[in-house]
Amino acid sequence: MVRQVLAGWRLWLWLVLLPAGAVAEAPGVGPWAETRVEALTPAARDAGHTLQVRGEPVATDAWFNQPVRLVLWIGSDSPYAFLETESIEQPGVETIELPAMRQSREVAGATLTEYRVGWVFYPRVTGPVELELPPLRFRRDGLVTHRIELPRIRLQVRPLPRFVPPTLPIGPLVLEVEAPQGMLLRRGKLEFLRLRILGEAPPGQSLSGLLRQLRSDARVTFYPPRELTAGAGGWRDGRHETVYEIPFASQATGSTPLPVLHLQYFDPGTGKLVTRHQALGRYLSLPRWLLWAGLLLLALGVGLLLRALYRGLARRLRTRRGYRAALRVLRRAQTPAELKDALMEIAAAEAWPRNLTLTAWLRHWAGRYPRLGWITDDILRLQAWCYGGREAPLEEIRQSLVRLCQRRMSLLRFSLSR
Numbered sequence: 001m002v003r004q005v006l007a008g009w010r011l012w013l014w015l016v017l018l019p020a021g022a023v024a025e026a027p028g029v030g031p032w033a034e035t036r037v038e039a040l041t042p043a044a045r046d047a048g049h050t051l052q053v054r055g056e057p058v059a060t061d062a063w064f065n066q067p068v069r070l071v072l073w074i075g076s077d078s079p080y081a082f083l084e085t086e087s088i089e090q091p092g093v094e095t096i097e098l099p100a101m102r103q104s105r106e107v108a109g110a111t112l113t114e115y116r117v118g119w120v121f122y123p124r125v126t127g128p129v130e131l132e133l134p135p136l137r138f139r140r141d142g143l144v145t146h147r148i149e150l151p152r153i154r155l156q157v158r159p160l161p162r163f164v165p166p167t168l169p170i171g172p173l174v175l176e177v178e179a180p181q182g183m184l185l186r187r188g189k190l191e192f193l194r195l196r197i198l199g200e201a202p203p204g205q206s207l208s209g210l211l212r213q214l215r216s217d218a219r220v221t222f223y224p225p226r227e228l229t230a231g232a233g234g235w236r237d238g239r240h241e242t243v244y245e246i247p248f249a250s251q252a253t254g255s256t257p258l259p260v261l262h263l264q265y266f267d268p269g270t271g272k273l274v275t276r277h278q279a280l281g282r283y284l285s286l287p288r289w290l291l292w293a294g295l296l297l298l299a300l301g302v303g304l305l306l307r308a309l310y311r312g313l314a315r316r317l318r319t320r321r322g323y324r325a326a327l328r329v330l331r332r333a334q335t336p337a338e339l340k341d342a343l344m345e346i347a348a349a350e351a352w353p354r355n356l357t358l359t360a361w362l363r364h365w366a367g368r369y370p371r372l373g374w375i376t377d378d379i380l381r382l383q384a385w386c387y388g389g390r391e392a393p394l395e396e397i398r399q400s401l402v403r404l405c406q407r408r409m410s411l412l413r414f415s416l417s418r
Contacts, residue, residue: 032058032072036149051075051138051146052112058153063268064126064160066170067200070133070153071098071118075107078140083115086134092125094202096240121155122202129155161271167209168273169201169265175210175278179258185250185285193246193258193280194228198239199265210261214246219256219285223247250285257282315351320412322349323405330402336385336394342401343379358383375404 032055052075062068074083088095101116117136123129133150160166178194185191195210214222228243250256258280267274286294326345333339343361344354352364362379365372378400381392 032151035072035151038147038149051148052107052114053148054114056118060154061156061158062123063158063170063266065122065124065166066157066268068121068123068131068155069118069200070121070131071116072136072150073114073116074136074138074148075112075114077110077112079113081138081140083117084137084139084144085117088119088132088134090132092123093129093131094122094124096120096122096202120200123155123157126157126159129157131155160266164266164273169199170268171200171265172267172274173197173199173201173263173265173276175261175263175276177261177278177280179281180283183284185256185283187250187253187285187287190223190247190249193248194243195246195261196241196243197263198241200239201265202240210263211244211246213259213261214248215259219252220248220250220258223249250283253285253287253290255282256285316412319349320409322346323409323412325349327402327405330398330405333398334394336382339382339394339397339401340386346405358386369408372404372407375400 035053035055037051037053054073054075056069056071056073058070059068083100087097096119098116098118098120102113103116104111104113106112119133121131131153133153135150136148137144138146138148160170174197176196176198178196180191180193193214197210211225214225216222223246225244225246228245229241248258261278261280263276263278265274266272322345326342326349329338329342329345333342340358343358344356347356347361347364348354350364350368352361356364358379362376362383365379366376378397381390382397384390385392
């Protein structure tokens with residue numbers, strides 16, 4: 001079967017084997033030493049149409065079922081080319097072909113485009129294993145201009161320790177969980193868990209043990225999962241990404257803990273089992289009517305709070321307007337009666353009766369604002385003038401009342417700003 005790898009660019013015929021991130025070394029080093037590039041057309045033999053080939057490092061010593069990644073990069077300066085290869089079928093080895101990939105980088109002041117072709121092999125036998133890689137064909141302008149013969153890769157496969165089950169994933173795994181937001185669940189309502197696992201295990205193997213841990217009980221029911229990523233299309237940089245969406249619904253009222261997932265894999269670097277734990281969280285499950293009642297009470301509480309805030313703000317604004325009216329009366333006051341009228345405006349601003357006697361006004365004021373009691377002497381002198389005919393300095397009393405109004409308005413302004 002022929003597969004088109006990727007639309008590419010014109011290639012160079014210069015063979016360089018360079019492990020990713022390493023300094024360039026002489027051709028003919030490592031497992032890719034026997035790679036040969038053959039030019040098939042006269043144009044391909046031109047120095048301007050050469051290829052650059054580099055292979056990533058290969059781990060030739062592996063455990064049973066450990067992923068072995070083989071990746072080759074073909075460099076080109078042409079925007080009109082692609083690679084072709086054939087599928088690999090080898091007894092005793094499961095093969096996953098990596099998705100084609102293209103990247104650009106600067107080499108000696110020129111832009112070089114590299115095309116990736118690669119495989120992940122899972123040896124299912126132990127002992128020496130020889131991987132036969134198919135040739136690559138470089139096609140440009142409708143013609144196959146180059147043929148790249150890949151070497152045989154020789155592996156030494158070790159059996160797994162006795163304590164490792166044959167179905168256990170080999171190599172590190174990363175688990176990500178997306179659970180419902182918040183803490184509340186509605187009893188009987190369908191919710192969703194999303195499990196995303198990234199690793200080098202074969203597709204489907206990584207999550208099989210995890211899904212079995214999601215068992216239904218009296219408090220929660222898990223329904224059959226739906227796979228969102230399947231096959232080789234989920235491969236990312238040599239690691240397979242598998243995503244499952246699991247519907248579930250709470251069946252009881254009260255605290256609803258979801259299971260703690262246990263992710264286990266065999267670490268080929270240390271030769272030990274690694275177990276990681278992922279808690280899915282704890283929720284509070286409530287019936288529908290109780291949730292609606294809670295929302296209603298919350299809305300009622302918010303409404304009462306807004307009403308109280310509105311009434312408090314309206315009262316402060318009304319008080320400020322009353323003190324402004326008192327100031328207007330005081331600015332034109334020429335008689336004791338007009339000073340008394342200003343005090344009645346203050347009484348109205350404070351929501352007191354307007355027909356208070358000066359004694360009653362003073363009693364209300366002292367009870368409400370004891371810290372502003374310095375006005376008492378002036379009120380008593382005004383009372384003696386109005387009812388006893390004993391004259392008092394009108395301007396001095398008027399200025400005291402003006403300062404009183406201004407002081408009270410400044411306090412109102414401060415409370416409004418808060």
